Amino acid sequence: MSTRIASSASDKFGRLIDRSQQITFTFNGNTMTGHAGDTLASALLANDQMLVGRSFKYHRPRGLVASGSEEPNALVGLGRDNRFEPNQRATTTELFQGLHAQSQNHWPSLEHDIGILNSKLFARFLTAGFYYKMFIHPRPFWKHIYEPFIRHSAGLGKAPDKELKDADTYEHFYFFCDVLVIGGGVAGLQAAKTAAASGAKVLVLEQNAHWGGRAPVDGGLIDGKAPEVWIEETRAALAAMDNVTLRDRCMGSGVYDHGYALGYERLTDHAPNQGGPRHRLWRIRTKQIVTATGAIERPLSFAGNDVPGVMLASAMRDYAVNWGVTPGQRVLVATNNDDAYRTALTMHEAGVEVVCVVDARPNGGGALMDSAKAAGIRVETNYAIKKVADGKRVTKVALCAQNSDGKDFEEVEVDAVAMSGGWSPVVHLWSHCGGKLNWDETQAHFRPDANRPPTSHDGQGFVIAAGSANGDMSLADSVTDGAVAGAKAAEAAGYPAQTADAPACTDVDEAPMLAVWSMPAQAGIKLRMKTFLDYQNDVKVSDVQLAAREGYESVEHTKRYTTLGMATDQGKLSNINGLAVLADSLGMDIPQVGTTTFRPPYHPISMGAIGGEARGEVFQPVRKTPIYDWNEANGADWEPVGQWRRPFAYVKSGETVQEAVNREVKNTRENLGLLDASTLGKLIVKGPDAGKFLDMLYTNMMSSLKIGKCRYGLMCSENGFLTDDGVVARIDEDTWLCHTTTGGADTIYAHMEEWLQTEWWDWKVYVANVTEQFAQIAVVGPNARKVLEKLGGMDVSKDALPFMEWRDGTIGGFDARAYRISFSGELSYEIAVPASQGQAFWDALMEAGAEFGVMPYGTETLHILRAEKGFIMIGDETDGTVIPQDLGLHWALSKKKEDYLGKRAHLRSHMADPDRWQLVGLETVDGSVLPDGAYAVGGGVNGNGQRNTIGRVTSTYYSSNLGRGIAMGLVKHGPKRMGEVIEFPGTDGTIYKAKIVDPVVYDKDGEKQNV
């Protein structure tokens, strides 16, 4: 039975809990109690909840194996509704009042799971690569039968309800330091102390709520003091230093190029009602990183090593010392090293019966073994666990000689098993950015090779491993190594060299461990099929061996084929054992096989932390013109244009959007329309070389433009494709103002700067983006001049301000620049006023325009008006593959200029191909509206058996002026096929028939705009 150790046993047990504070929580609906300081895992054990989940494939009962982030089994769904989160580790979840947890992958219940049949009936099919082998034929079965079945029976947590939004907030924080120490154990603290003494700015991250790592559990003396005393003194001394920042509950998540690292701080997971952000992602830039990330114990590979109650020896010791919990009353310890004897001694001290220590080594261990024997504990050497009897918890264990196949065995009745297969340094963060590893034969683990660290911009190493993360496993070595790492890091960060003085430590000498990859050594197939390597993915010794027989030699391939080391724990427990089995099967040495790649994050971090503050109102910037609020209040149906929001139409009550558009189109043609055109890009280009520069950027000539005049221009990329268009105004001798499309403002500005900075760096040209300095309002329609004259000020008559010219002046008392330009074919002015006065000017126009039938119009009306005139729109008629010639814009390609961007590209054979699709108007034979983007089909089929296409619709609208659909499109040989009817199959099954016509369907001679 798993219980709390009585406080009377010793005050050593339960050092992290406050027994006076009771906390109530639920697990699978059952109410349970724990203490302040408990993790969900320790509280479950205290409530005798051995069974915490069902395994991934076979639905085998699973219990807690570990006590930290390496835990593979105890994943729960945590919280409810808009705070529900799947796959949360019980071992890293601090208990709080009202915690609500649900086990995963069980159906219908944790206790009675139907999926367990998988293991009884199908285990021999669910071997390595079973998906690939079993479910490949017949093909349609995968989608409709196999996949739904597998998805139901296999898997981890459920995704949160898609209708709910996370109730919490998150944030990022940028931090800069000289030395980042990841891990607040004794090595990390000592490293920080030594580094900080140099004056370096030091940040220390500790993933747990408490400092010191394993040392308080494992014992020994530091500087003559109990570890916890030294830890607290050191922590307090560091906290008092101005150049040191300490963060607990903050995991070093990843190490990236050039000293960039991420920290994952969990602010309110342990106190959900505290308020403020839940997680904070630290985005750290540092000169040096010390990874003092500790080590993780390995399981032993014996049959039934996954039965609830079998756990790591260190974890059993942690539960006892840290949280005052024992997973059993009669425990067995199995080991290949001395460290596990600490567990035997600890449990013995806690009043738990230690039935036997099974030591695989022929001669057993050293001083710690002697202590266990002296305590009266049975110790057997060259001994092994043959098998733990299946079930929902440990009841019976068969023991045999290690060097045997297990035929001769004895059985013992125990209710918990502690196992230790040795220790693996946590090399993840060392490895994230390319730190290399060496195989340490003596300790049977990979450890960082200090001569091959991750390198920074200068080719020098920027990560130093310290303590047990560096393979220095004893207390004394670990602390000393911390001091050395701290001194090195500070010096590398440019601070005075420190002597790596470390406090003296008292430690027990340990006898060498023995690499044991199979227990017993000659275990047969029946045992190996019950011997788990990867608990989370249900990968067994037999699976890896099978993969090797089937030819999987690369450890990376074996990982993917067997799923060993995948999912949320990424093989923290299973990696070394798995590759040892693989190496053995391949007849290779372990270092030859190597490890899989260590990638960040070290441990899963929340999506919320990655997103940071970007949610709700600050999810994405919305760009607003000075008239945004008025638009919003006056029925704007918004259309996103880049990050701008522009009114698609101004919808009046009782109107549909389409009706609003029809009204706006007619009113602008017949009376007066106002368009908020503030989003148009406005770039000032000035300098002695500005004319030359613009001649290179535009396809037509801009240097010859007279002051006071405007000219429409096209821009191409150097590959000849049309990228932007707009009206350019000559302001003075060396100043031009270039209008760009709304979406082009920032990119064309960057485009100009790039050419000026990288290619024509010696040209005297300055560019300024003044897009947002002005509110620009298009005043359009037959009454446009009337309203401006009514407001009074500058002369806007035909003679004073002719078509395609501009003037500065005042209108209605506003400082204004009026451009006589038209994108609608109507009499039209675009008036720019300072943005701060944009709303006031708009109001003045609306008021003065009332008697002339003024109405605002949106982007859809803008589109229809220009389409009626056959004007192209960047992004509709162009898509990055279209050149000016395709659009009949040859007239805008200067023949006089020696060069301009795109000119050479236009000479390429494909660009001059007469078969390129070209712009035409399209008129449906029945007046209907063509579907946008529809393709026209020609005769025959292509190589894929699809009908050949001969064109596509680029713009299509209903014109209320003409009372029918209008469209433009690109059609093969289009201009030569006027009058021909071509077919556009719609996705609705209808064949749309359209006649090829002139794209200009309204006022072809331009009489209306030139009045």
Added chain:
Amino acid sequence: MSKAVSALNGASFSGMADVIETGLTGMITLRGALSDATFQQAVVDATGCAVPAQRKVIQVGGNVVVWMSPDELLIVTDHAKAPAMVDTLSAALKGQHALAVNVSDARACFTLKGVGARETLAKVAPVDFDGAAFSTGDVRRSRLAQVAGAVWLNADGSFTIVCFRSVGQYVFDLLKTAAHPLSAVNALG
């Protein structure tokens, strides 16, 4: 003109730092040869400020001159004075390659002050805002989460933040979020 309004019309928020939209602010983009004597004299004559060094601002009276790039300055002055100052600068720089342009209305401008101001900024910009690294007269052009911005530290301990006018609301909401009263980090000196 009395009809003129700033992007957020003086909106404010108080959390672990105070965020205040400063209202109408005059701004001029000035490009030219920063090391040229005539250019430097033109800046002094127009603003009273010398040309600042890289990543520095110089404040004299109500004017601030901000280093923006090796060939660009930002001049901050009264909104009403900006057009005349552009003319003054343009006249003084006639004959050399330079560009002075009024961008007052292209921008939104905020003041951020209070004990949490540095940490508020450190949540939205990848800049070292620690007191040891960023002090009075320092400026950075960087990003504020998803948009461009510039930040400098004034002599009175407040920060000035400048962004484009169209994203003024976003930046205000962003600073408000970052300055949440329960979100102090306590990690910057």
